[in-house]
Amino acid sequence: MQFPRPLIPARLIRRYNRFLSDMVIEDTGEEVRAHCPNPGAMLGLKEPGLRCWLEPNDDPKKKLRYGWRLVELGGGHWAGIDTGVPNRVVGEALRGRAIAPLADYTGVRAEVKYGKNSRVDFVLTEGGLPDAYVEVKNVHLLRRGDLAEFPDCVTTRGAKHLEELAQMVAQGHRAVMLYLVQRTDCGRLGFAADLDPAYAAGVLRARAAGVEILCYDTRIDPGGVQLGRQLPLAMAENSA
Numbered sequence: 001m002q003f004p005r006p007l008i009p010a011r012l013i014r015r016y017n018r019f020l021s022d023m024v025i026e027d028t029g030e031e032v033r034a035h036c037p038n039p040g041a042m043l044g045l046k047e048p049g050l051r052c053w054l055e056p057n058d059d060p061k062k063k064l065r066y067g068w069r070l071v072e073l074g075g076g077h078w079a080g081i082d083t084g085v086p087n088r089v090v091g092e093a094l095r096g097r098a099i100a101p102l103a104d105y106t107g108v109r110a111e112v113k114y115g116k117n118s119r120v121d122f123v124l125t126e127g128g129l130p131d132a133y134v135e136v137k138n139v140h141l142l143r144r145g146d147l148a149e150f151p152d153c154v155t156t157r158g159a160k161h162l163e164e165l166a167q168m169v170a171q172g173h174r175a176v177m178l179y180l181v182q183r184t185d186c187g188r189l190g191f192a193a194d195l196d197p198a199y200a201a202g203v204l205r206a207r208a209a210g211v212e213i214l215c216y217d218t219r220i221d222p223g224g225v226q227l228g229r230q231l232p233l234a235m236a237e238n239s240a
Helices: 085-095 156-170 197-208
Strands: 008-016 020-025 031-035 051-056 066-072 078-080 107-114 118-125 132-139 141-144 147-150 174-181 188-191 212-221 224-230
Touching: 008 031, 020 051, 020 066, 078 212, 085 107, 085 118, 085 132, 085 174, 085 224, 118 156, 132 147, 132 156, 147 174, 156 174, 156 197, 188 197, 197 212
Parallel strands: 031 066, 132 174, 147 188, 174 212
Antiparallel strands: 008 020, 008 051, 020 031, 051 066, 066 078, 107 118, 118 132, 141 147, 212 224
């Protein structure tokens, strides 16, 4: 997935009200307000002074001229903060058959109604195979070592998705929860039971019910975000 416009560097003044942030454009020193496309806690990614990358826009229908896309981390690493990006990255990868456990499917439909008043991110179809229901989650929490964690705050909606995927398995379909790590400094995925014990327990129940748990990292730079390698699960290292 390529960003449609070149990103520009800025420094974070503050992130507040979930969807708003104040930035200083590096090249001009202009103070601007940028849309923050992330309702989560953004632990470790919202400290004042962080170098961020913004996407400008000239759409008169948008109230803000900039959208926050990336945080530049130490050691040449990056983090993506836009929670809309993972579906675009995974959608491209599914259509390109680049996700090995799902590469046998050629039919890809997005935002399909299922469950109880819900939509699943993707339904994959192929003759002779059970339909595969795929839900995608954005991951960008890192607190220790190279262990990425999900979630970064309580997510009752996420727990509901796990239950609905388990119901699809019970009906004879495949169901996949795919976590996309929007950081380049992670090597494993665990679940933050100290932040949301109900979700961490829900993952274990869903897995026992036959829901497949996949995790991939990303390659990130100011040009875009691409699917990376599959990461192992660190189920035994859940925070408690």
